[in-house]
Amino acid sequence: MSGRRILPSEASLWPVFARRREEIARRWLERLYAAYPPKAAAFIASLADPFANPVGDRARRMAGAFVRVLASPRPGPEEREALAEALEDWMRLRAVQTPSPEEAVEAFFAMKAVLREFVPSCGEGGPAAGDLREAETRVDRVILEAFGSYVRCRETLLAIRAEEAGRRTAPVPPAARKAGGGRP
């Protein structure tokens, strides 16, 4: 990685991450897109219109919000909310696209490797090393949230499935409707 260089041991990592936010997001997006077949990934990565390319839109918002939170020394409520929303949207998508939770959260683990690509080598004990540990802890938290979000979406899916199955097998008989049964 061309960005690797020695960082003065007293320097912080946050300005580095902030300056290279877009590059970090781009690198991580490549990992996200790797879940898709190459022909689909090429399309998802290239088309900018959010409504013509909803997967690409969700992926870009996910990466943007993720990196913003990682690149700030103290992420504020706005950044956290944007991340929560983007994560929810992304995992909602992945929860119908794959029945495997491992596959759904796999790309999030890759963020640590991506971050390290952008970290100038720094000593063990300096502030930069502390910043890196902090950033990695944030990644861990996001992984946890992603997993939780996946599980919640799968539960929603099950609930919808059960409700639909009930509607199919039990037509609302007129008398039950009169009694208020079957109303949403």
Place this chain on the structure above:
Amino acid sequence: MAEHPLFTPCPLAPAETGGESRPLFAPGSFCRPAGKETVAGLGLPHPHDWNPADEDWRLPENWEAILKAAFRDRLRKYRSLRVFMDICVRCGACADKCHFFLGTGDPGNMPVLRAELLRSVYRGEFTVAGRLLGKAAGSRRLNAAVVKEWFAYFYQCTECRRCALFCPYGIDTAEITMIARELLLELGLGINWILEPVANCARSGNHLGLQPQVFRESVRTLCEDIRDITGVNINPPCDEKGHEVLFVAPSGDLYAEPGIYTFMGYLMLFQAVGLDYTLSTRASEGGNFGLFASAGLARKVNAGIYAEAERLGVRWILGGECGHMWRVAHQYMDSMNGPAPAGLETPRSPVTGTVFRHAASAKMIHIAEFSADLVHHGKLRLDPGRNESLIVTFHDSCNPARAMGLLEEPRAVLRAACTHFVEMPENTIRERTFCCGSGAGLNSDEILSLRLQGGLPRGHALRHVQRRNKVNTLACICAIDRVSLRPLAKYWAPGVRVAGLHELLGNALILPGEGERRLNLRQEPLPGAPGYPAEPFL
């Protein structure tokens, strides 16, 4: 010759995607097949029990000969099919326009590749160059794996025609899907979700198999609900001769929420304008699942409508809120089962005098046209304030929007009946609307997550207006939508609920002689009425 696009290998030919597409028959990725009895009951060839997940599909011994003969027959019968097989230049303009591709990320769902599944066999079996050049010309010979791919991908197409809108040559992949499904039926391969409703239609006149007394009872119950809400008694004629109009609704509107509220809206509208109409227990199905199986079954299911119009001696036919009914009525009905019976006339609104000349041949119009005309002429007394709590957006159903351009009519009605109406983003509405992901007989529970993936582009746009404009109601004019958009909204935009256009119109409609209205058609308190919640209905 080798430079002609027909004879160059498709850059996206299925073989080229090797390993990119998902396994064809993973659990939850396919619909339950129609069983032996259902297939036999419909008089279709080679009834047998089989399972897509099995290696052996128990095809008839001479299946290749059957399939080739059937394919040849369709090429002879439908000039459009031969043209569609020949003229694709693989420009890829359609590739990213399919909701199933956008939602699944499976290249096999690119329309060009979907069509290529059939086209490659056409080349391999029916063109000299294809036979000579083989793979180099992107051609394949028939084999059992090909049949499996057909079943997998032609049952992941909702025949929505969005791809056709973007094809510079007008190639209609939906029609290619229709033919492919017909060919599969020749081998006894169909899905239960489509063929069972068709069988029900043959037995009792509607998809749900509702017997005449159940049909009548359901209508009576809805009339009681209307009386409870408005104080007005409605007693719709049923199976009566001598009325002006035969009204045919999709049977789903008599079965479950939210369709039943839409049906109540129809009845209230007819009462408000004093329409001289009859319902019919014989023509109790406006929808046509036959369309999703074969031209022959579509014709059979549809035949009852003209027959009943003739028997009852009506002058024209009015259809309820249905999507594919509209496509059948406007594109196939008069050639399939026409000409229309001699007694039928070009539909003319008895209230406004408007003559619906575009229906001069079919003699049937969609209720959204009828209502929009009434609104346009100021013939309805409306109180849109009763819909005050609803922030409404409109989902253009594929068939009304793309098959006949029914775009402004529902919007005109919504604007008159509701106080808050917002559009979803431009490239997701009108002709460019995204499918619900469950049309063409794919609204079965087995494939719910596939349907939700197909519904992603619609759900994504809906979520956008929910966040931006606080939209809480998704209106539509299709019975399949009323059923399938419910889970779609629950998943992609929780908190948005689905309503038929005429439910919203029924809420706003001031009926002659009505009492004070406190409830909407769902029997929830109206804005300002006692019990109206602070956070309405979400």
